[in-house]
Amino acid sequence: MSASASPNERRKFLGILLGAIGAIIAGAFAWPLVRFLSPNNKGGAAQQVKIPKQKVAVGGAHFFSYQGRPAVLLEPEPGQYVALSAVCTHLGCIVKWVSDSQEFLCPCHGGRFSPAGQVLGGPPPKPLTTYAVKLDGETILVG
Amino acid sequence: MKLQKGVMDWLDSRLGVREIMHANMGGYLLPRNINIWYTLGAVLLAMFGLQFLTGILLLIFYVPDTEKAFTSVTAIMNSIPYGWLIRYLHVVGSNLIIVLLLLHMLSVLFMGSYKRPRELTWLSGFIIFNLGLAFCLTGYLLPWSQLSFWATTVATDAAGAVPVVGDFLVEFLRGGPSVGAPTLGRFFALHVMGLPMLFLGLVGFHLFCVRRIGISSPPFGDGYRPLEPARSFHHDEHPGGVPFHPNYTIKDLSMVFFVLAALVAITFYAPWLFIPPDALEPADPFTTPAHIKPEWYFLWAYQTLKIFPSKLLGLASQGAAMGFLAVLPFLDRSPERRPAKRPVFVTLYLLGILLFVGLSIWGHYS
Numbered sequence: 001m002s003a004s005a006s007p008n009e010r011r012k013f014l015g016i017l018l019g020a021i022g023a024i025i026a027g028a029f030a031w032p033l034v035r036f037l038s039p040n041n042k043g044g045a046a047q048q049v050k051i052p053k054q055k056v057a058v059g060g061a062h063f064f065s066y067q068g069r070p071a072v073l074l075e076p077e078p079g080q081y082v083a084l085s086a087v088c089t090h091l092g093c094i095v096k097w098v099s100d101s102q103e104f105l106c107p108c109h110g111g112r113f114s115p116a117g118q119v120l121g122g123p124p125p126k127p128l129t130t131y132a133v134k135l136d137g138e139t140i141l142v143g
Numbered sequence: 144m145k146l147q148k149g150v151m152d153w154l155d156s157r158l159g160v161r162e163i164m165h166a167n168m169g170g171y172l173l174p175r176n177i178n179i180w181y182t183l184g185a186v187l188l189a190m191f192g193l194q195f196l197t198g199i200l201l202l203i204f205y206v207p208d209t210e211k212a213f214t215s216v217t218a219i220m221n222s223i224p225y226g227w228l229i230r231y232l233h234v235v236g237s238n239l240i241i242v243l244l245l246l247h248m249l250s251v252l253f254m255g256s257y258k259r260p261r262e263l264t265w266l267s268g269f270i271i272f273n274l275g276l277a278f279c280l281t282g283y284l285l286p287w288s289q290l291s292f293w294a295t296t297v298a299t300d301a302a303g304a305v306p307v308v309g310d311f312l313v314e315f316l317r318g319g320p321s322v323g324a325p326t327l328g329r330f331f332a333l334h335v336m337g338l339p340m341l342f343l344g345l346v347g348f349h350l351f352c353v354r355r356i357g358i359s360s361p362p363f364g365d366g367y368r369p370l371e372p373a374r375s376f377h378h379d380e381h382p383g384g385v386p387f388h389p390n391y392t393i394k395d396l397s398m399v400f401f402v403l404a405a406l407v408a409i410t411f412y413a414p415w416l417f418i419p420p421d422a423l424e425p426a427d428p429f430t431t432p433a434h435i436k437p438e439w440y441f442l443w444a445y446q447t448l449k450i451f452p453s454k455l456l457g458l459a460s461q462g463a464a465m466g467f468l469a470v471l472p473f474l475d476r477s478p479e480r481r482p483a484k485r486p487v488f489v490t491l492y493l494l495g496i497l498l499f500v501g502l503s504i505w506g507h508y509s
Binding site for chain 2: 032033035036037038
């Protein structure tokens, strides 16, 4: 038999043991809580969005939701389509399409973007995110 | 450890927290023969906390609209990760709370702890019990199932037995001639805001009474002698007693975990005990399901209404029974608290329990 542990050592051991059991129980309850509160899926949207050609006009813009976030589809030239995120890269406001000047304007802090999403002026640090566009007959596939 | 001491020193120099902690923990002495029944208050506090937490979580996904309520509850059960767990804990927890409230009241009655000077502690506790029932009644409607709809129709209809203003009362409770969107609106508001605010205030007052007057000694053992209550305010001290912390907090905690284990066991293995098949169908105001029954804790009242030939008599007898319990400390003024020395009270006590259980079983099978 080895020398028995002192009361202080026993107390410390029991404290650690109780703490570990408590942590396991807390974890077992915390996991369902985190899952309950986590987003159910990423915006509830499909990976690819189908948009009929007639929704967008030459020089115009069509706003839609892509993977839970606002996006915009442009037709700068006949038959040429561009899909961009409509979320300003500065502080997350939604950009507006100004058809007169053929550019995007962020109403929050005056950021300006070209139809290709490039920064033309104002505080945005980077261009708008571009999404892949494919044509499938009379339908435009984004994503 | 150093950080903990630093924080404590900082707080202590400003708020004197060590003194408060000592007065309410290690220096707070309880009677040596205190028993397990005294832990029910702490267990109930823990359960109330869990109800608040699960209730807030359910509010994230629940939609209080007659068109969407049932669908939202179905989504919580089937689509939201662990939604079933949160809802079952809330439903089973509410039933366990009623059981615990009943046990808490029965133990206080048996030990005569409701007597002077603890009349206000009893009265506030009795109101808390009734608020608990009101929580259950209002929460029952929210899933907008067949069971919710018809149980609420029957429960609110009972108010119609009150003479003169009965019809007005029924319409007032429902917000219209029958249970509908206005009923859901007011029951929802009551369940998530009105009742909780009232409840928190009352629980605070109840705890204040318990702490201010002091814990009553269990009326058992050779050392116990009934004392004539003091004429002026007197805090019940227990010199030579056991410290609240750690001696009694350990007992409190072990009972809390025991009840939580029971809650989890029912939640996992028998949640259907509290969710009958009628709760799985959306409310249909044009089809009453056969044999609609209230929850188990309202079965005694349901059966009383069936026994009496007049609804008014049935309601009056329920009111008389509840009223009697509410004012009991003001009627029973003898200082004697030992059950063996109170044969009449103990007989009535047992008969009362038998009546409650008997009526409930009768109501269930009738």
